Amino acid sequence: MARKIGSRYTAHQILGRGSAGTVWLGEGPEGPVAIKLLREDLASDQELVGRFVQERTALLGLEHPHVVSVRDLVVDGNDLALVMDLVRGTDLRTRLDRDRRLAPEAAVAIAADIADGLAAAHAAGVVHRDVKPENVLLDMQGPLGPGGSHRALLTDFGVAKLIDTPRRTKATKIIGTPDYLAPEIVEGLPPRASVDIYALATVLYELLAGFTPFGGGHPGAVLRRHVTETVVPLPGIPDELWQLLVQCLAKAPASRLRASELGTRLRELLPMLAGMPPLEVDEPDTDSAEEADREEQPAGPAPARERVRRRGAVPLVPGAKPADSNRDTHTSMRVPAPDELAGGAHGTARAPRAPGAPRPGSARNRAATRRRRVALGAGAVALAAAIGVGAWLSTSDDGASPPPQDTGNSAPQSP
Secondary structure: OOEEEOOOEEEEEEEEEOOOEEEEEEEEOOEEEEEEEEOHHHHOOHHHHHHHHHOHHHHHOOOEOOEOOEEEEEEEOOEEEEEEOOOOEEEHHHHHHHHOOOOHHHHHHHHHHHHHHHHHHHHOOOOOOOOOHHHEEEEOOOOOOHHHOOEEEEOOOOHHHHHOOOOOOOOOEEEOOHHHOOHHHHOOOOOOHHHHHHHHHHHHHHHHHOOOOOOOOOHHHHHHHHHHOEOOOOOOOOHHHHHHHHHHOOOOHHHOOOHHHHHHHHHHHHHHHOOOOOOOOOOOOOOHHHHHHHHHOOOOOHHHHOOOOOOOOOOOOOOOOHHHOOOOOOOEEEOOOHHHHHOOOOOEOOOOOOOOOOOOOOHHHHHHHHHHHHHHHHHHHHHHHHHHHHHHHOOOOOOOOOOOOOOOOOOOOOO
16 A cells, blocks of 8 residues: 655555664655665654754765665655665565575675675765675666676665764664674774674675674673684685685774775676586584583474574564565674683684584583583493402402502512
């Protein structure tokens, strides 16, 4: 059913939903548009509406071939909407859900497009703050790029900043999607341009591997991994690409590349990636807490004991379902205290291991270690008992003990 958005636009059909609002296919004076209608509770927040109007100039002025341009901002009664260019295609999350991972050439080409868009935004003083596959659109009607990739455009610029008002998000809160949050955000520092580089490198890792480097499990565990763990190498990719990923996933913001540098470096790597198939990488197991929960559950049918895979983020919104795009969230959560962050493992995140082997430090690993210790203890008792029985049987009938054996340490006998 059609609905009017302000005086100039008509929304006809819902294209998608997210935690911040609903995206509609709409019509305006200049033709088809995409209209992001923010939630009613956001529209009723007068402080947010004021911030919305203040950001109008910055949002409308950001134009680039790899950025979904905002054409208009509508504030009308209970409606708070961003009118954007309509991209005929799909989002990168949908592509990942279908293909799981991409060939390196296509993955790098998409990341290079987004880096170029970020470079333009950063030059204009705009930080995205929520780079993730849900906010990357693929233009299916344009010409194909390297590796058969579609032109990638970054959308939702300014939405995280709009919702992150001082009243809604205090100094003790963070906002965003756990899988893609830079360590400095987890530690409560203000977001700079470098947080977008970290998030984009995380997206590129996910395009190559099929999972994010630090994601999965409880949000608090995900946040801690960003701060305390190092990224696991991906087998099968050129060292130049891996070193680029490592640099952009550095814990120190100053160590990361600028967006313009990253885009240039990624495009320089495209020739060596031509023809490479998607990587064959085993998806990591669940985190230790999930493993412990399953170990204590009684045996049951397979669906009840199905392993939860570490494939990206978990919903921060209670009761959210996968169909609701659980990674598309701006829900704030408490910044972990320093002692909580320091309590994590300071090693490599989710290191490769043999199939079926428990992750080092996990509940399964600790339980297996305890079982081995118990088994070794029981074996030692049994061995001691066997030695005692053997010694008793070896005594002579008259009770005399056998002569002592030469240990090799006694003094030589005189002739």
